[in-house]
Amino acid sequence: QQQVKQSPQSLIVQKGGISIINCAYENTAFDYFPWYQQFPGKGPALLIAIRPDVSEKKEGRFTISFNKSAKQFSLHIMDSQPGDSATYFCAASMSGSEKLVFGKGMKLTVNP
Amino acid sequence: DAEITQSPRHKITETGRQVTLACHQTWNHNNMFWYRQDLGHGLRLIHYSYGVHDTNKGEVSDGYSVSRSNTEDLPLTLESAASSQTSVYFCASSESTGAMYEQFFGPGTRLTVL
Numbered sequence: 163q164q165q166v167k168q169s170p171q172s173l174i175v176q177k178g179g180i181s182i183i184n185c186a187y188e189n190t191a192f193d194y195f196p197w198y199q200q201f202p203g204k205g206p207a208l209l210i211a212i213r214p215d216v217s218e219k220k221e222g223r224f225t226i227s228f229n230k231s232a233k234q235f236s237l238h239i240m241d242s243q244p245g246d247s248a249t250y251f252c253a254a255s256m257s258g259s260e261k262l263v264f265g266k267g268m269k270l271t272v273n274p
Numbered sequence: 275d276a277e278i279t280q281s282p283r284h285k286i287t288e289t290g291r292q293v294t295l296a297c298h299q300t301w302n303h304n305n306m307f308w309y310r311q312d313l314g315h316g317l318r319l320i321h322y323s324y325g326v327h328d329t330n331k332g333e334v335s336d337g338y339s340v341s342r343s344n345t346e347d348l349p350l351t352l353e354s355a356a357s358s359q360t361s362v363y364f365c366a367s368s369e370s371t372g373a374m375y376e377q378f379f380g381p382g383t384r385l386t387v388l
Binding site for chain 2: 265266267
């Protein structure tokens with residue numbers, strides 16, 4: 163049973179465009195939702211995270227939107243740049259546990 | 275600077291051999307994790323530890339073991355390597371510091387089992 167479902171699996175956008183990655187979760191006990199960014203040959207690194215007490219969080223060009231009733235959250239990358247080309251993972255965890263359940267990842271390619 | 279390192283970075287072994295992958299962190303974090311990354315599966319948790327002498331099974335623990343004798347290290351052992359264990363392995367560490375905690379990942383070990 164996949165607890166966190168991520169879509170699409172891959173995405174190609176032009177420089178300056180908007181990249182949108184969606185995730186849906188099953189377990190209503192999840193209360194922490196981070197996004198990780200991974201460049202080729204490197205380990206993942208935390209990009210941005212949200213808790214369900216807010217519906218949106220913005221850090222620079224990156225925004226998380228959270229819909230608790232639909233059990234969905236998404237990452238929006240505004241003004242996408244070639245340097246944003248990477249694999250993006252959504253994840254979820256619950257209070258009292260720092261175990262993360264990851265989605266399968268999405269490979270983003272931003273063409274110049 | 276504090277960091278998390280993994281060794282070796284690349285390893286080729288044969289089916290049936292015992293293999294140990296090292297993970298060392300200098301953040302003094304209590305929590306440590308081992309994941310494997312495979313195409314189409316993302317990152318899957320193998321084992322994790324919340325402190326010295328504490329170990330727990332993750333989603334895909336069969337064929338793997340860990341031990342935690344100090345804060346800095348969490349070695350991952352494949353008791354009898356199988357071709358299905360060919361993967362990229364990542365170690366991570368974290369500390370419970372509040373609402374927005376972060377797992378810091380190592381650079382990964384690419385393991386090939388022939």
